Amino acid sequence: MERRTFLATAALATAAAGLSVPVAAQGKKAIIGVSIPSATHGFMGGLNWHAQETIKRLKATYPNLDFVLATAGAVGKQVNDIEDMMATRNIDALVVLPFESEPLTSPVKAVKEAGKWVTVVDRGLSQAGIEDLYVAGDNTAFGRVAGEYFKANLKSGQKIVVLRGIPTTLDNERVDAFKKAIDGSGIEILDMQHGNWNRDKAFSVMQDYLSKHKKIDAVWAADDDMAVGVLEAISQAGRQKEMWVVGGAGMKEIVKRIMDKDPQLPVDVTYPPALISTALEITALRFVSDTPVYGRFIIGSTLITPENAARFYFPNSPF
Amino acid sequence: MSDATLRPATGLHLPGLSALGPLLALILLVVLGAFLNDNFLSAGNVTNVLARSAFIGMIAVGMTFVITSGGLDLSVGSMAAFIAGVMILAMNALLPGMGVGVPLVLAGMAIALAVGLLAGLGNGLLVTKARIEPFIVTLGTMGIFRSLVTWLADGGTISLDFGVRQFYRPVYYSGLFGVAWPILVFAAVAIAGQVAMRHTRFGRYCEAIGSNDKVALYSAVNVDRIRLLTYVLLGLLVGLATIMYVPRLGSTSGSTGMLWELEAIAAVIIGGTALKGGYGRVWGTVVGVLILSLIDNILNLADLVSPYLNGAIQGVIIVLAVVLQRGKSAA
Numbered sequence: 001m002e003r004r005t006f007l008a009t010a011a012l013a014t015a016a017a018g019l020s021v022p023v024a025a026q027g028k029k030a031i032i033g034v035s036i037p038s039a040t041h042g043f044m045g046g047l048n049w050h051a052q053e054t055i056k057r058l059k060a061t062y063p064n065l066d067f068v069l070a071t072a073g074a075v076g077k078q079v080n081d082i083e084d085m086m087a088t089r090n091i092d093a094l095v096v097l098p099f100e101s102e103p104l105t106s107p108v109k110a111v112k113e114a115g116k117w118v119t120v121v122d123r124g125l126s127q128a129g130i131e132d133l134y135v136a137g138d139n140t141a142f143g144r145v146a147g148e149y150f151k152a153n154l155k156s157g158q159k160i161v162v163l164r165g166i167p168t169t170l171d172n173e174r175v176d177a178f179k180k181a182i183d184g185s186g187i188e189i190l191d192m193q194h195g196n197w198n199r200d201k202a203f204s205v206m207q208d209y210l211s212k213h214k215k216i217d218a219v220w221a222a223d224d225d226m227a228v229g230v231l232e233a234i235s236q237a238g239r240q241k242e243m244w245v246v247g248g249a250g251m252k253e254i255v256k257r258i259m260d261k262d263p264q265l266p267v268d269v270t271y272p273p274a275l276i277s278t279a280l281e282i283t284a285l286r287f288v289s290d291t292p293v294y295g296r297f298i299i300g301s302t303l304i305t306p307e308n309a310a311r312f313y314f315p316n317s318p319f
Numbered sequence: 320m321s322d323a324t325l326r327p328a329t330g331l332h333l334p335g336l337s338a339l340g341p342l343l344a345l346i347l348l349v350v351l352g353a354f355l356n357d358n359f360l361s362a363g364n365v366t367n368v369l370a371r372s373a374f375i376g377m378i379a380v381g382m383t384f385v386i387t388s389g390g391l392d393l394s395v396g397s398m399a400a401f402i403a404g405v406m407i408l409a410m411n412a413l414l415p416g417m418g419v420g421v422p423l424v425l426a427g428m429a430i431a432l433a434v435g436l437l438a439g440l441g442n443g444l445l446v447t448k449a450r451i452e453p454f455i456v457t458l459g460t461m462g463i464f465r466s467l468v469t470w471l472a473d474g475g476t477i478s479l480d481f482g483v484r485q486f487y488r489p490v491y492y493s494g495l496f497g498v499a500w501p502i503l504v505f506a507a508v509a510i511a512g513q514v515a516m517r518h519t520r521f522g523r524y525c526e527a528i529g530s531n532d533k534v535a536l537y538s539a540v541n542v543d544r545i546r547l548l549t550y551v552l553l554g555l556l557v558g559l560a561t562i563m564y565v566p567r568l569g570s571t572s573g574s575t576g577m578l579w580e581l582e583a584i585a586a587v588i589i590g591g592t593a594l595k596g597g598y599g600r601v602w603g604t605v606v607g608v609l610i611l612s613l614i615d616n617i618l619n620l621a622d623l624v625s626p627y628l629n630g631a632i633q634g635v636i637i638v639l640a641v642v643l644q645r646g647k648s649a650a
Contacts, residue, residue, distance in 0.1 A: 039474025041574045048474045167627055193619055193626050199568050200575070204371055208619035211364040212356060225476075225572075232568055236492055237363070253478070318475025 030287040031066045033091035035081050036121075036276065037099050038071035039318075041197060042225045043249055046273030046319025047097070054277040062288050075099045079107045086111060093117035093287065095279050101126045117286060121279045123170075133286075134296045135279040137271045141301040143174035146220055146246055146269045147181025149303060153266075156186025158217040161209045163195035163202055163226050174222065190216065195226045202229030210237045218243050224251035224268065231264060240264055249273070250304060250312050251319055259309040268304040270312060273319055275299050340643030341589055341606045344636070348613045355621035364616070366499055370491070372612040373501035374399070377560040379583040379604045380512040381553035385453075386587050387516070387599030388525040388549050389532065390446065393457040395557050396579030397464035398438050402561040403571035404468040406431040407479045419482050424490075427565075432558040438464070439554015443547035461580070469573035476572040484569040491566040501563040508556065512601040522599070525549060529596025586611055589640045610640060 034055070039045040048071060055067045068089050072078035078099045085091045094111050098104035098120065105125045112118045112130050120131040150160065162178070165171040175192070182189075190213050195202035202221065209216065210233060219234075221227040227247030234240055247254055248269045257265045278299060285291045304312050352359040378395050385392050410427040417423045438460070445456040471477060479487070494500045516522035524545045527535040536542050565571070588594055589610055590603025614636055618629050 039469055039573060042476055042572060045469075045472070045474030045476075045573070164626070191622070194629070198574055198577075199570070199572075203568065204367070204615065205619055207367045207371075208364075208616060211358045211361060211367065212620050228570070229568060318473040 029064050029066055030092045031068060031089060032093045032095060032280075032283060032287070033082070033085040033089065034067055034069045034095045034280065035078055035085070036069075036071055036097045037078070038073045042251060042319045043197075043223075043271075043273050046251075046317050047276050049317050049319065050274040051276045051280065054280045058280060058284050062284060065284055065287060072099060075103045078104065082107050082111060086114065086116075091116060093119065093283055095119040095121060095276075095283050097121040097276065098123045098125060105130070117283065119279050119283045121276060132294045133279070133282060135275060135282065135299070136297075137275055137299050138301050139170050139173040139271075140177040142248060142269055142271050143177030143179075144181045145301050145303055146222070146248065147178040149246065149267055149269075150178075150187060150218060150220065151182050151185040154185070154187050154217060157188065159188045159190050159213070159215060160218045160220060161190050161206075161213065161216055162192040162220045163205055163222055163230065164192055165194065165197045165223060165226075167194060178220065178222075195221070195223075195229070197223045197225055199225050199229040202226035203233050206230040206233035207236070210234070210239065216243045219245045221245055221247045223247055224249045224254045227254060227265070234264075249319075252314055252317060255304060255309050255313045258304055258306055259313065261306050266305075268312075270302050270304060272299065272312075273317075274314075338591060338600070338603070341591060341603055341610065341640050344589075344640040344643060345606050345610050345613070348610060348617065348636075352613065352617045352620065355617065355623070359617070359620060362497075364620075366502070368609075368612050368616050369502045369505070370499045372608045373505040374560040374564050375579055375582050375586065375611070376505045376605060376608040377508045377556045377563075378553070378579060379586040379608050380508050380601055381549075381556035382583045383512065383516070383587050383590070383592050383599050383601050383604045384522075384525050384549040385553050386584070386592055386594060387529045387596055388546055389529040389596030390453040390546060390549060391457065391584070392442060392453065392550065392553055393580045394438075394442060394460040394464055395553065395583060396576035396581075397461045397468070398435070398554070398557050398576075399561050399564065399579060400468045400571055400573070400575035401464040401471075402431050402434045402438070402558055403565050403575060404471045404477050405434050406561060406565060407477045407569075407571060408471060410483055411480050414480055414483060419486050423483065424487050427487075428562050431561050431565075432555060435554040435556070435558025435561070436551060437554070438557070439551040440547070442554070443550030446550065447543040447547050465573065468571065468575070472572055474573065476570050479565065479569040484566070487566045488569075489566070491563060504559065504563060508559070509601065509605045512604075516599050516601045521545065521548070526597055526599060529593070529598070531597075582611055583608075585637055589637060607640070610636065 034051060036047060036051055037044055039048040055069060058065055068085055068091060070081035072081055094116055096108055101123055105127050108118060108125060109130050118131045119133040122136045164175060191209055193205050195205045206229060219230055221230045224247040227245050230245055244264055244266050246267060248271055250268060250270045250272055254265060254268055258268055278297060282293045282297065286293050358364055382392060406427050409430045410423060413423055413426055442457055442460055445451055446453045490500055495503060524540050527540060528542050528545055532542050586607035587604050589607035591600040592598060592603065614633050618632060624632060
C-alpha cells in the first residue's frame, strides 16, 4: 500500500516537474535507474553495449517507462551516481551492477529503504535480503563446465596450464570449481598464474609457460581476452599443433573461430555480458504487468561448440 | 645531490659504487634466474624478456629526459593506447585505397609518430606556456587519452584488419641476424639517448634546468624550449613504442598500456635518475627496465611464492635497488 502511494506521488511529481513530458497523457511514467561500471575492458564494453541496446528497445516497447543510465569508473563515482538518481531523478527502480560488494551495500540499502524496487546484477551485495531481484551469471558453473570439457577430452597424465583473472572471489569460485571438476582425472596442472583478464599480461605469462614447460597439452585461459594473448604467444613459439585453448565469456571473434571449426579453439564457455539485458527486461516487466518477478535468476554457463555457436554470435556488439 | 652531478663525466670517469647498484641488482637477478630455471638463459626466453621490455624501455628513455629537466609525464600509458587506436583505425580506413603493403604500414607508422608528436607537444605547451604543474597537466591528459581510446573502441577492442595484421606482424616477431626488431630499435634508442644525455648541449641543458631553472635561465638557456622539447621527444618515443606494439596483438582497448607510466617512472628512478631532476642516467634507465621485466619473468618461471604476492616481491626489489645506489651517496 505504502509503496504504491509513494510511487504514484513520485510519478506525479516527475510528470509535473518534467516539462517535456506530456503531463496529461503520461501520468504514470516509471523511471528505472541503471548504474553499471564503465567500459574499461572487453566484457564490460559488451555489457555497456547490451545495456544501451536493451534500454532503446524497452523505451520503444513501453512508452510509460523511462531509463536513467550512469556508468562509473570507480566505486566512489557509482555511489554518487546512485545518490544523484535518488535526489534528482526520482527513480522508481534501481538496476545496479555493484563495482564492489562492500562499499555499495549501504547506498543500495538506502534506495531500498526509500521504497524503491532494487535489482542487483552479477555481483551480490554483502548483506542478504536487500534486493527484490538478483540476476547473475554462474561462476561455479563457468569453472565446472570448462573442467568437465578438459576431463572428457584429455587422458590421465596429460598436462595443462591455467591463466587466472584478477585476484577476486569471483576468480576463486571459478578456479575451485574447475579444479573440482577435473579432480580424479589424472590431468596435471603444471602452472597457475594471474593474467588479470588482460591480453598483454596473458601474452607474457603464456610466453613464460612455453619456455618453462616442454610439453603442454591444453590451456584453460578462462577468458576470451586472455585467450587472444595466449594464442599469439603459442603461434610465436610455433607450437600451435601441440595444444588447444579454452577461453571464456563469448567474445564475438572467438565465437566466430569456433563456428569456423578452428582446431586450436574447440569450445568456449559462456558468461554472457548480455546478462544486463535479462535484468532490465525482467525489471521492466514489474512496471508494465502483474508478472511476479521477485527472486533470483541465475543464468547458466553453457558450452559453445561449433554446432551451436551461431546462437551466441553477435556481430554488432563491440565484444 | 652527489658529486657526480657537479662533475659530469669527463674523460675516463668510472662510475662509483653507488652508480653500480642497479647493475649489481640486475646481475643478481640474472644469476638467480639461471639458478632457478634451466630455460632462463635460453635464446627464446632472453628474446621474450628483451622484446617485452622494449615498449616500456623506449618510453622510459624519453621519460629520463623529462624527469631530468624537472618534469613528469603521467600520460604516456594512455597516450600509447590512444596512438595505437588512432593508428589502427587509420590503417583500416586507408586499406581499401592503398591495399596491403609497405606503403600502408609506413603510413600507419607516420600517423603514429605524428599523433605522438602532437600529444607530446600538447603536454609540453600546457606545461611551458600555460605554466601548469606537469603532474596536473599530464594527470589531465592521462584521463583524456584513456577516455578517447575507450570511446573510439566503443568500450570494446579496436582490431587491425586481419590481412594487414599478417603483413605487419614480422615487425614485432622477426628481426635482423636473429635479434628481434623491438630489441634492435630499443637498443638504438637507448644508445642515442645515452649520447644525447652525456655528449650534447641538449642533455646538459636538461640537467641544468632540472637542478636550478633560474640559474639556467640567467645562463641564457632557453628553458621553455628545452622543456617543451623533452615532452615532444617523449611523445615521439611513445609513438615509436606503439609502432612496435601494434603488430604484437594487432589490437588495442581501454586497458592497453595501463600503468605503463608508473613502470616507466619506476625504471627511471631505479636507474639512478633523480626524481627531483638535475641528474639523468640513460643507461641506468635501461637497467631499471630490464630489472622490472626480469622480476616478472622469474616469478613466472619459478614457483617461488604464491602469485598473490608477486606485487610485493616487485615492490621489495624496486626499493632495494634504489637503496643499493643511494646508500653511498647519502652518507
